[in-house]
Amino acid sequence: MTAQVIELRGRGLGGGAVEGEALVTREAISGWGGIDPATGSVIESRHELCGVSFKDRILVFPGAKGSSGWSGMFHLARLAGTAPRAMVFNHLNTKIALGIVVTHVPAVTDLDQDPLTVIETGDHVLVDADTGLVRVTRRAALAPAGR
Amino acid sequence: MxxxxxxxxxxxxxxxxxxxxxxxxxxxxxxxxxxxxxxxxxxxxxxxxxxxxxxxxxxxxxxxxxxxxxxxxxxxxxxxxxxxxxxxxxxxxxxxxxxxxxxxxxxxxxxxxxxxxxxxxxxxxxxxxxxxxxxxxxxxxxxxxxxxxxxxxxxxxxxxxxxxxxxxxxxxxxxxxxxxxxxxxxxxxxxxxxxLPENRYGTHLVEVSVPVTSDRDWGLLGYYVGELVQEGVPVLDGRGEGSFTPNLVRLKHFGAAAASSGGVEMYHLPGVTAEAATVDEAFGPRGRPGSAEAIRYGPAERRWTYEQLNHTATDTHVDLVMIGCPHATLSQIRDVCRLLAGRRVHPDTALWVFTPRAIRQVAEQNGYGDALRAAGAVLMSDTCPAIGQFLPPGTRVIATDSAKQAHYLPAIMKVQGWFGSTAECVDAAVTGTWRGSAP
CATH class of the missing domain: 3.30.499 (Aconitase; domain 3)
Incomplete structure (x- = not known):
C-alpha cells in the first residue's frame, strides 16, 4: 500500500514544529463560552464538535469566532494542559492571532490548499511553523482496513 | 514589524x-x-x-x-x-x-x-x-x-x-x-x-423588510445578521415598510447579538451610525452590491432566528430571569420596575438585573433598587452569570431578553434558555412560567 502523504505550504506563525493526530472541523470555534479549558472540549451546543476534546491534537479549523475572551480561554487551556498541540486554520483575526501567541503553539495559515478539505480527523500531521509546512499522512495509510 | x-x-x-x-x-x-x-x-x-x-x-x-x-x-x-x-x-x-x-x-x-x-x-x-x-x-x-x-x-x-x-x-x-x-x-x-480606514467600509447589504422597533426586534436582527455575515461589515437598509427606531439600548442589543452569532465588529446604519449618511457612503470605494447579492431579512428570517435562540429550551418552568446583557441602562431598570408594577417575583423563580456599578448608584438614588427588592428581585452590578459562572442553586431553565445571553449561558452553564421581550421575561419572573411567543 502506498503511503498517502500530502504536503501543504502556508505562512508559519509562532515558530516551532510538532506532530500529532488531526481534529478537523468546518465550523469556527468560540473561545469564551465555546470551550472548557479544564477538559479542552468544545461546549457550544450547536457546534459539530460539541463534547469533543482537542487536547494534544492538531486542531484544523476555519478560525476563531465569538467573544474577545478567545485568547484568555486558550491561555487557560495551556496552563491546564489541555491545549491543542498546533493549529492549522484559514481565517486570521485578532482573536486567533493573540490566541496563538499565548497558547505557545506552532500554527500555519494562508495555505496553498484548503486544509479543511485535505486533512481528515485522525490523519497524522506535522506542523512546522518555521517553514510553513504542513505534512499530512493519511489515517488509511497508518491503519489499513481490517486491522 | x-x-x-x-x-x-x-x-x-x-x-x-x-x-x-x-x-x-x-x-x-x-x-x-x-x-x-x-x-x-x-x-x-x-x-x-x-x-x-x-x-x-x-x-x-x-x-x-x-x-x-x-x-x-x-x-x-x-x-x-x-x-x-x-x-x-x-x-x-x-x-x-x-x-x-x-x-x-x-x-x-x-x-x-x-x-x-x-x-x-x-x-x-x-x-x-x-x-x-x-x-x-x-x-x-x-x-x-x-x-x-x-x-x-x-x-x-x-x-x-x-x-x-x-x-x-x-x-x-x-x-x-x-x-x-x-x-x-x-x-x-x-x-x-x-x-485602517479602508477596512471600515461595508461588505454586505442587508435589506430589511419588517419593522425593527422593539428591543427584541433589534436582538433578533443582530443575531441573524451576525450568523450570515460572520466577520463582515453589514450595512442595514430599511426598505419601505421596514422602519428602524434605534436608540442606545436597541443598538446595544443589536451589536451584542451580531458579535455573538458571528464576529461583527463594525456595521453601518446609514443616517444613524457615525461613518455613513447613506448606503452608498457606507460601501465607499468597495461599491454598493447589487440587490441580487443582498441579504434579506423578513418575517421568515425573523421566525428562524427566534427558533435558533430558543432551541435549547423545552421546560416552561423558569428558575432564573436575567435582565442586563449587555449591562442595563437606567431606562431598562425603570422598565423592569414598571413592568413589575406592584407584583412580586414567584417564590420558585429569581429575577436578577445587572447594570454598571455607577448606574446602580443612580438607580438606588431614584428608588429603583428599593422597588426591585420589594418585588423580590435583585439589582446587581460588576458581573453577570455568564462571566462569573453563577446561577441560583438548582437552576435548570433561564429566561432573558438578551440574544447574547441566550446564546452563551446555556453553553456555559448547561441550562435551558428562553429568549423573549423584557415584558415576557418579567411575566415569567412573576408567574414562574415561560409564556413568550414568536414574533
Missing part, C-alpha cells in the same frame, strides 16, 4: 520589565497579524480581575492566602503572558476594567465563599493600585468612557467593540486580555484591521 525609538526602548527594558514584557507580547502579536507597525492609543479597556480558578492554575491559589504576591503572579501570567512575576509599573494610558467575576455587594447571592471573595477582591485591588479604573462593566460607553470619532482604542468585549466602532466611529479591533493589558502599559496596539 517596524518599531519607533520609544517602542524599541520599551522592548529593551528602558521602561522596566513589565513594559518590556508588554512590548514583547505586542511584537509577537503584531507579527502573527502581519501588522507593519503599532499605533498610539490612550483608551484601553481590558479584563484583569481573576478568581480562584485562575489563581490555582497559576500556582498562586488560596494556599498563598491571596497575598499581593499571588495577585502579581496571576497578572503577570494571565495578563502579560509572563511565567514569572513582574515588577508592575502604573499603567501608562487611560485604562478601564471591563465586566468582572464579582458583585462586591451581592457576592453571597452569587454563592461565592469568603475565600473566593477575598481572592477576587485582592485581584481587583491590585488593578486599582496600578491605575486601572474599576468601571467593571461590559458597557463603558454608557458610564463615562465615550471615545470620539476616529479615536484609536484598544478594547476587549465584543459587544462594546462593535458599539464604539459603529455607533461612535472610534477605531478598535476586538482585543483580548493580554493585548489590552499590554496596551495599558505601553500605550500601543498593532495598527491593523479596523484601525
Amino acid at each position: 517596524r518599531l519607533t525609538d520609544d517602542e524599541k526602548r520599551m522592548l529593551d527594558g528602558g521602561e522596566g520589565e513589565a513594559v518590556a514584557a508588554a512590548m514583547d507580547l505586542l511584537v509577537r502579536y503584531g507579527e502573527v497579524l502581519g501588522a507593519e507597525r503599532l499605533v498610539d492609543t490612550d483608551n484601553v479597556c481590558g479584563a484583569n480581575i481573576f478568581g480562584p480558578r485562575q489563581f490555582a492554575l497559576c500556582g498562586a491559589g488560596a494556599a498563598h492566602g491571596g497575598s499581593g504576591g499571588a495577585a502579581a503572579a496571576v497578572f503577570a501570567e494571565l495578563s502579560l503572558d509572563s511565567p514569572r512575576p513582574l515588577e508592575l509599573t502604573p499603567v501608562r494610558v487611560q485604562s478601564y476594567q471591563l465586566i468582572g467575576p464579582m458583585d462586591t455587594v451581592n457576592w453571597q447571592v452569587q454563592g461565592l465563599s469568603q475565600q473566593a471573595h477575598d481572592l477576587i477582591a485582592e485581584s481587583e485591588s491590585y488593578s486599582a493600585r496600578h491605575g486601572i479604573h474599576l468601571m467593571n462593566t461590559c458597557t463603558p460607553y454608557q458610564v463615562g468612557n465615550v471615545p470620539v470619532k476616529g479615536e484609536h482604542c484598544a478594547w476587549m468585549e465584543s459587544s462594546a467593540v462593535v458599539y464604539i466602532n459603529s455607533v461612535l466611529g472610534a477605531r478598535t479591533n476586538c482585543e483580548g486580555r493580554e493585548s489590552a493589558a499590554a496596551a495599558m502599559l505601553t500605550g500601543k496596539i498593532p495598527y491593523w484591521g479596523y484601525h
Whole structure:
C-alpha cells in the first residue's frame, strides 16, 4: 500500500514544529463560552464538535469566532494542559492571532490548499511553523482496513 | 514589524520589565497579524480581575492566602503572558476594567465563599493600585468612557467593540486580555484591521423588510445578521415598510447579538451610525452590491432566528430571569420596575438585573433598587452569570431578553434558555412560567 502523504505550504506563525493526530472541523470555534479549558472540549451546543476534546491534537479549523475572551480561554487551556498541540486554520483575526501567541503553539495559515478539505480527523500531521509546512499522512495509510 | 525609538526602548527594558514584557507580547502579536507597525492609543479597556480558578492554575491559589504576591503572579501570567512575576509599573494610558467575576455587594447571592471573595477582591485591588479604573462593566460607553470619532482604542468585549466602532466611529479591533493589558502599559496596539480606514467600509447589504422597533426586534436582527455575515461589515437598509427606531439600548442589543452569532465588529446604519449618511457612503470605494447579492431579512428570517435562540429550551418552568446583557441602562431598570408594577417575583423563580456599578448608584438614588427588592428581585452590578459562572442553586431553565445571553449561558452553564421581550421575561419572573411567543 502506498503511503498517502500530502504536503501543504502556508505562512508559519509562532515558530516551532510538532506532530500529532488531526481534529478537523468546518465550523469556527468560540473561545469564551465555546470551550472548557479544564477538559479542552468544545461546549457550544450547536457546534459539530460539541463534547469533543482537542487536547494534544492538531486542531484544523476555519478560525476563531465569538467573544474577545478567545485568547484568555486558550491561555487557560495551556496552563491546564489541555491545549491543542498546533493549529492549522484559514481565517486570521485578532482573536486567533493573540490566541496563538499565548497558547505557545506552532500554527500555519494562508495555505496553498484548503486544509479543511485535505486533512481528515485522525490523519497524522506535522506542523512546522518555521517553514510553513504542513505534512499530512493519511489515517488509511497508518491503519489499513481490517486491522 | 517596524518599531519607533520609544517602542524599541520599551522592548529593551528602558521602561522596566513589565513594559518590556508588554512590548514583547505586542511584537509577537503584531507579527502573527502581519501588522507593519503599532499605533498610539490612550483608551484601553481590558479584563484583569481573576478568581480562584485562575489563581490555582497559576500556582498562586488560596494556599498563598491571596497575598499581593499571588495577585502579581496571576497578572503577570494571565495578563502579560509572563511565567514569572513582574515588577508592575502604573499603567501608562487611560485604562478601564471591563465586566468582572464579582458583585462586591451581592457576592453571597452569587454563592461565592469568603475565600473566593477575598481572592477576587485582592485581584481587583491590585488593578486599582496600578491605575486601572474599576468601571467593571461590559458597557463603558454608557458610564463615562465615550471615545470620539476616529479615536484609536484598544478594547476587549465584543459587544462594546462593535458599539464604539459603529455607533461612535472610534477605531478598535476586538482585543483580548493580554493585548489590552499590554496596551495599558505601553500605550500601543498593532495598527491593523479596523484601525485602517479602508477596512471600515461595508461588505454586505442587508435589506430589511419588517419593522425593527422593539428591543427584541433589534436582538433578533443582530443575531441573524451576525450568523450570515460572520466577520463582515453589514450595512442595514430599511426598505419601505421596514422602519428602524434605534436608540442606545436597541443598538446595544443589536451589536451584542451580531458579535455573538458571528464576529461583527463594525456595521453601518446609514443616517444613524457615525461613518455613513447613506448606503452608498457606507460601501465607499468597495461599491454598493447589487440587490441580487443582498441579504434579506423578513418575517421568515425573523421566525428562524427566534427558533435558533430558543432551541435549547423545552421546560416552561423558569428558575432564573436575567435582565442586563449587555449591562442595563437606567431606562431598562425603570422598565423592569414598571413592568413589575406592584407584583412580586414567584417564590420558585429569581429575577436578577445587572447594570454598571455607577448606574446602580443612580438607580438606588431614584428608588429603583428599593422597588426591585420589594418585588423580590435583585439589582446587581460588576458581573453577570455568564462571566462569573453563577446561577441560583438548582437552576435548570433561564429566561432573558438578551440574544447574547441566550446564546452563551446555556453553553456555559448547561441550562435551558428562553429568549423573549423584557415584558415576557418579567411575566415569567412573576408567574414562574415561560409564556413568550414568536414574533
